[in-house]
Amino acid sequence: MIQPLPSDLITVNVDGKDIAVPKGTNMIEAARLASVEVPHYCYHPKLTISGNCRMCLVEMGLPAVDPATKAPLMDPATGKQKINWMPRPTIACATNASPGLHIRTNTAAVQDCRNSVTEFLLINHPLDCPICDQAGECKLQEHSTAYGRGYSRFVEQKNVKPKRTQLGPRVTLDDERCILCSRCVRFSKEVAQDDVLGFIDRGSYSTLTCYPGKQLANNYSLNTVDLCPVGALTSTDFRFKMRVWFLKQTPSIDCESSVGANTEVWSREGVIYRITPRQNDAVNDTWMADSGRVLYKAVQAADRLSRASLNGVPTTQEKALQAAVDLLSGRGGRVAAGSVNGVAVVGSGSSTVEEQFLTRKIADKLKAPVALVSRVDTGDKILVSADRNPNTRGALVTGLICALPEQKLSALSAAIEAGQVQVILSIGEDLIAAGLTAAQLAKVAVIYLGTHQNATSTVAQVVIPTLTVFEKAGTLVNQQFRLQKFVRAVPGLGGVSDDLVSLSHLLNALGGSTLGSTLGALWPVIAAEVKVLAHTTYDTLPSTGLLLDSATWAGLPFIEGETLHFKPVTAVGVKS
Amino acid sequence: MNLQPTTLQKIDEVITHYPVKRSATLPLLHLVQEDLGWISPEAMEWIAAKLELQPINIYEVVTFYPMFRQKPIGRRHIKVCRTLSCALTGGYKVCAEFQKQFGSQPGAVSADGEVTIDFVECLASCGTGPVVMIDDDLHVKVDLARAQQLSAQIKAGAKARSTP
Numbered sequence: 001m002i003q004p005l006p007s008d009l010i011t012v013n014v015d016g017k018d019i020a021v022p023k024g025t026n027m028i029e030a031a032r033l034a035s036v037e038v039p040h041y042c043y044h045p046k047l048t049i050s051g052n053c054r055m056c057l058v059e060m061g062l063p064a065v066d067p068a069t070k071a072p073l074m075d076p077a078t079g080k081q082k083i084n085w086m087p088r089p090t091i092a093c094a095t096n097a098s099p100g101l102h103i104r105t106n107t108a109a110v111q112d113c114r115n116s117v118t119e120f121l122l123i124n125h126p127l128d129c130p131i132c133d134q135a136g137e138c139k140l141q142e143h144s145t146a147y148g149r150g151y152s153r154f155v156e157q158k159n160v161k162p163k164r165t166q167l168g169p170r171v172t173l174d175d176e177r178c179i180l181c182s183r184c185v186r187f188s189k190e191v192a193q194d195d196v197l198g199f200i201d202r203g204s205y206s207t208l209t210c211y212p213g214k215q216l217a218n219n220y221s222l223n224t225v226d227l228c229p230v231g232a233l234t235s236t237d238f239r240f241k242m243r244v245w246f247l248k249q250t251p252s253i254d255c256e257s258s259v260g261a262n263t264e265v266w267s268r269e270g271v272i273y274r275i276t277p278r279q280n281d282a283v284n285d286t287w288m289a290d291s292g293r294v295l296y297k298a299v300q301a302a303d304r305l306s307r308a309s310l311n312g313v314p315t316t317q318e319k320a321l322q323a324a325v326d327l328l329s330g331r332g333g334r335v336a337a338g339s340v341n342g343v344a345v346v347g348s349g350s351s352t353v354e355e356q357f358l359t360r361k362i363a364d365k366l367k368a369p370v371a372l373v374s375r376v377d378t379g380d381k382i383l384v385s386a387d388r389n390p391n392t393r394g395a396l397v398t399g400l401i402c403a404l405p406e407q408k409l410s411a412l413s414a415a416i417e418a419g420q421v422q423v424i425l426s427i428g429e430d431l432i433a434a435g436l437t438a439a440q441l442a443k444v445a446v447i448y449l450g451t452h453q454n455a456t457s458t459v460a461q462v463v464i465p466t467l468t469v470f471e472k473a474g475t476l477v478n479q480q481f482r483l484q485k486f487v488r489a490v491p492g493l494g495g496v497s498d499d500l501v502s503l504s505h506l507l508n509a510l511g512g513s514t515l516g517s518t519l520g521a522l523w524p525v526i527a528a529e530v531k532v533l534a535h536t537t538y539d540t541l542p543s544t545g546l547l548l549d550s551a552t553w554a555g556l557p558f559i560e561g562e563t564l565h566f567k568p569v570t571a572v573g574v575k576s
Numbered sequence: 577m578n579l580q581p582t583t584l585q586k587i588d589e590v591i592t593h594y595p596v597k598r599s600a601t602l603p604l605l606h607l608v609q610e611d612l613g614w615i616s617p618e619a620m621e622w623i624a625a626k627l628e629l630q631p632i633n634i635y636e637v638v639t640f641y642p643m644f645r646q647k648p649i650g651r652r653h654i655k656v657c658r659t660l661s662c663a664l665t666g667g668y669k670v671c672a673e674f675q676k677q678f679g680s681q682p683g684a685v686s687a688d689g690e691v692t693i694d695f696v697e698c699l700a701s702c703g704t705g706p707v708v709m710i711d712d713d714l715h716v717k718v719d720l721a722r723a724q725q726l727s728a729q730i731k732a733g734a735k736a737r738s739t740p
Contacts, residue, residue, distance in 0.1 A: 197632065
């Protein structure tokens with residue numbers, strides 16, 4: 001009998017086991033909740049159902065009722081309601097669970113369906129997994145192992161189709177491997193809103209292609225590569241670079257905008273090979289932008305800062321830090337001894353929460369004003385927002401800034417012109433790109449902590465190299481005020497200290513209390529001082545992030561427009 | 577797109593027959609092919625815009641049906657049946673005769689642009705083979721003499737048009 005359940009849950013029976021699932025769950029998801037795998041290719045939880053691969057065929061039964069009275073028909077042998085099993089199998093992806101639904105996935109008939117579907121899919125599929133780039137993460141390979149017959153009965157000639165079509169600047173297609181599941185077609189239409197893919201010459205020669213003269217060039221094209229259950233769509237960048245089973249996966253965050261898409265960084269022996277999205281249903285579903293996938297190239301870029309330098313001359317990290325302390329504390333000759341009034345701090349919306357916290361402490365110690373550099377571009381309404389700083393909210397949460405950053409560093413610019421600033425401490429920000437002129441920088445001493453060379457690092461008195469987001473761990477606060485953590489994927493560049501080590505050294509040398517330079521040591525301090533982060537620790541932060549109480553900043557005119565899973569709260573008096 | 581006003585009128589009319597515009601894809605393709613003789617890339621894009629779709633959606637349909645022509649066609653379309661009955665009664669010879677008369681290959685437009693000769697499957701007049709269809713007119717029992725006669729008629733028609 002069906003037990004009534006309090007909420008929207010209904011009871012279904014999967015392979016003889018009763019389980020409560022939400023109403024409207026399809027049979028694949030219901031089985032998943034019962035820890036039963038229903039193999040599938042075309043079904044994807046974030047796309048519409050097309051039901052074309054037929055791999056998810058299962059047996060389905062419904063509780064029997066008397067046709068006239070609708071009274072349950074009982075089975076006298078068991079005392080339970082009879083189940084009317086459908087004479088033919090059903091596709092699990094396109095059937096929603098109804099109360100009392102029975103699913104059988106382990107019968108000979110279901111096994112037979114899977115074997116037959118697999119055999120048909122393999123008729124024209126090249127049997128060359130050893131040279132296929134998808135091997136190791138290929139659904140067809142996995143399911144063929146489980147449901148394939150191990151040898152082919154097909155003695156005819158296989159179809160010949162285009163082998164390496166450039167569908168767009170980043171995606172290469174091998175049409176022979178395509179099993180026509182249409183996930184990529186549906187993704188392009190439904191998520192990327194760029195309906196360029198389709199099947200032509202339908203029949204034995206069905207071919208995935210773009211309309212002649214068009215390209216799969218949108219900024220989400222590489223998601224089709226992730227979606228592809230076989231080796232048909234491959235990333236032109238990653239193709240044939242590395243076997244996936246050699247790669248280590250590290251959870252990370254996409255730092256290109258304040259969306260903070262969750263990512264997976266794939267590396268081997270300290271070298272990153274690719275970045276793919278990591279599912280977070282509250283932020284990015286299973287997608288990310290193509291532009292965020294190439295950010296790892298910055299790690300080994302030619303213009304990477306690898307050594308500390310003093311007035312352009314390479315030096316040791318210790319000497320550079322000492323010189324920075326001298327400048328900041330007034331012993332460097334630029335500011336009158338004992339007076340630290342002439343120092344300004346330029347913080348960064350790209351820094352982690354922990355770095356911003358230490359930056360705030362340093363600024364407090366120096367009684368220095370703090371400016372933040374804003375990065376504004378147009379958002380694409382999907383997963384790239386208008387605010388290209390990944391952690392503007394973090395700067396607000398840690399108290400590094402109280403108001404949103406201005407477009408150009410005009411206040412700092414005016415202060416330099418007025419002779420009020422003699423030393424600038426820049427945490428990873430290119431001051432010239434941020435609106436100061438070279439002439440203004442010539443008037444002051446610049447201490448630059450950053451990852452790459454730029455106009456500011458070349459004129460800075462003190463340059464201290466820092467690590468990219470892939471080489472350190474930390475947290476960021478995205479546009480939803482969701483605190484998300486990322487983990488170190490690869491070791492830092494040789495001879496470069498962690499940002500937290502450099503910052504806490506500066507703080508200590510300037511006379512601040514010892515706060516620690518590791519996440520484990522810092523978080524108790526942060527949790528104690530920052531109200532909205534109370535009781536939070538890095539280690540216990542869930543992988544999907546933690547939504548912070550944003551009431552304090554509700555009135556600020558944030559610039560983000562609507563994106564996936566984010567609707568801006570329009571503050572009073574703010575024009576959209 | 578150089579469509580006749582009557583075609584445009586029919587297109588606008590037929591779109592209203594369906595609850596969603598996309599459903600009018602096939603009727604529109606038929607109307608355009610009737611008017612222009614073939615479906616050009618320009619026509620696919622025009623239809624896509626007309627139905628608020630992307631060109632790929634139309635392209636998928638056009639490539640599915642063999643009778644949508646993706647290449648231009650001659651002024652007259654000569655379709656010679658090659659299914660069993662007609663093949664036995666000499667359909668291939670008839671086709672060869674037409675090719676000789678117009679100096680063109682099956683599927684290609686003749687040099688003067690007058691005809692396209694194609695083999696087709698059964699035209700449903702198996703007792704009277706070989707059967708040939710020229711545009712919408714069915715010609716039965718087409719032997720070599722009849723083929724020459726039909727060719728002469730087409731040529732005469734072309735000549736009459738070129739010398740008004």
